[in-house]
Amino acid sequence: MSEWLEGKVVENIHWTDSLFSLKVDADIAPYSAGQFASLALEIDGERVARPYSFLSPPQDKTLEFFFYTATDGVLSNALYDLKVGDTILVKNPANGFFTLDEVPASRDLWLIGTGTGIAPFLSILKTDQPWETYESIILVQGVRTQSDMQYLDLITGLREQYGERFGFQAFVSREQVEGTIQGRIPASIEDGSLEQKVNLKLDVAHSQVMLCGNPDMVKDVVELLKARGFAKNLRRKPGHITTENYW
Numbered sequence: 001m002s003e004w005l006e007g008k009v010v011e012n013i014h015w016t017d018s019l020f021s022l023k024v025d026a027d028i029a030p031y032s033a034g035q036f037a038s039l040a041l042e043i044d045g046e047r048v049a050r051p052y053s054f055l056s057p058p059q060d061k062t063l064e065f066f067f068y069t070a071t072d073g074v075l076s077n078a079l080y081d082l083k084v085g086d087t088i089l090v091k092n093p094a095n096g097f098f099t100l101d102e103v104p105a106s107r108d109l110w111l112i113g114t115g116t117g118i119a120p121f122l123s124i125l126k127t128d129q130p131w132e133t134y135e136s137i138i139l140v141q142g143v144r145t146q147s148d149m150q151y152l153d154l155i156t157g158l159r160e161q162y163g164e165r166f167g168f169q170a171f172v173s174r175e176q177v178e179g180t181i182q183g184r185i186p187a188s189i190e191d192g193s194l195e196q197k198v199n200l201k202l203d204v205a206h207s208q209v210m211l212c213g214n215p216d217m218v219k220d221v222v223e224l225l226k227a228r229g230f231a232k233n234l235r236r237k238p239g240h241i242t243t244e245n246y247w
């Protein structure tokens with residue numbers, strides 16, 4: 001049985017006018033990295049709830065979420081305005097199958113997300129499980145502008161901790177930023193430039209791919225990978241691709 005718990009906002013970090021993170025204390029049951037919680041507020045007398053991936057790893061007591069304020073988005077814009085000490089409803093227990101328990105072991109793990117779709121990957125990367133299961137891990141994030149790239153300290157820390165086993169590649173679509181690829185992730189998989197930049201091949205023999213965020217990116221990458229022999233992971237038939245669409 002699920003229930004709504006009252007959580008308390010302990011921090012609201014406004015990275016930009018449309019990007020923010022909430023840290024929340026709520027007494028929820030243990031969850032797995034990659035899962036999401038439904039968060040809700042009472043807005044004009046109505047409970048408005050949406051799913052949000054945990055960015056925090058399960059071992060952290062305080063929960064952390066990373067948000068984009070959707071244009072005219074009812075809940076995301078209301079969450080942006082929350083103050084420290086405000087109440088937020090959190091559905092207990094957490095939910096979702098976008099976890100490493102659903103992904104077969106292999107040599108390489110590719111974690112590809114757009115915008116806030118990087119959140120479940122940061123949660124996963126702060127647990128031991130990926131590092132005990134995969135030799136090389138590549139994190140890829142597509143954003144519009146450089147200011148959409150947050151959590152770089154965390155990413156740099158992973159690089160320092162795991163060295164050559166961990167690679168990060170950012171895509172910035174609307175600006176030219178040193179070290180990033182300007183453009184879209186699917187185009188770069190199609191022309192081979194992503195693999196060249198991170199010096200690792202996407203191939204069915206060695207790669208597992210998790211995709212999260214914008215459904216157009218997810219769909220386009222799935223199609224490109226399928227053309228290269230990849231298949232979606234199904235419980236009854238393991239493949240190589242695991243997806244989470246944010247809308």
Ligand SMILES: Cc1cc2nc3c(=O)[nH]c(=O)nc-3n(C[C@H](O)[C@H](O)[C@H](O)COP(=O)(O)OP(=O)(O)OC[C@H]3O[C@@H](n4cnc5c(N)ncnc54)[C@H](O)[C@@H]3O)c2cc1C
Pocket residue numbers: 036050051052053054065066067068069070071072073074075076077096115116117119244245246247
């Ligand atoms: C499993 C799951 C996990 C999710 N995790 C996150 C998360 O960690 N962070 C997060 O910001 N959102 C996440 N979302 C999306 C989130 O649930 C809401 O859809 C989003 O916050 C918009 O809600 P809203 O009420 O503000 O807008 P609504 O009025 O419901 O408008 C929805 C529209 O907003 C746009 N949109 C939705 N999400 C995003 C986004 N992340 N970036 C850009 N545009 C978007 C789409 O065009 C969508 O049609 C997740 C969705 C799912 C299904």
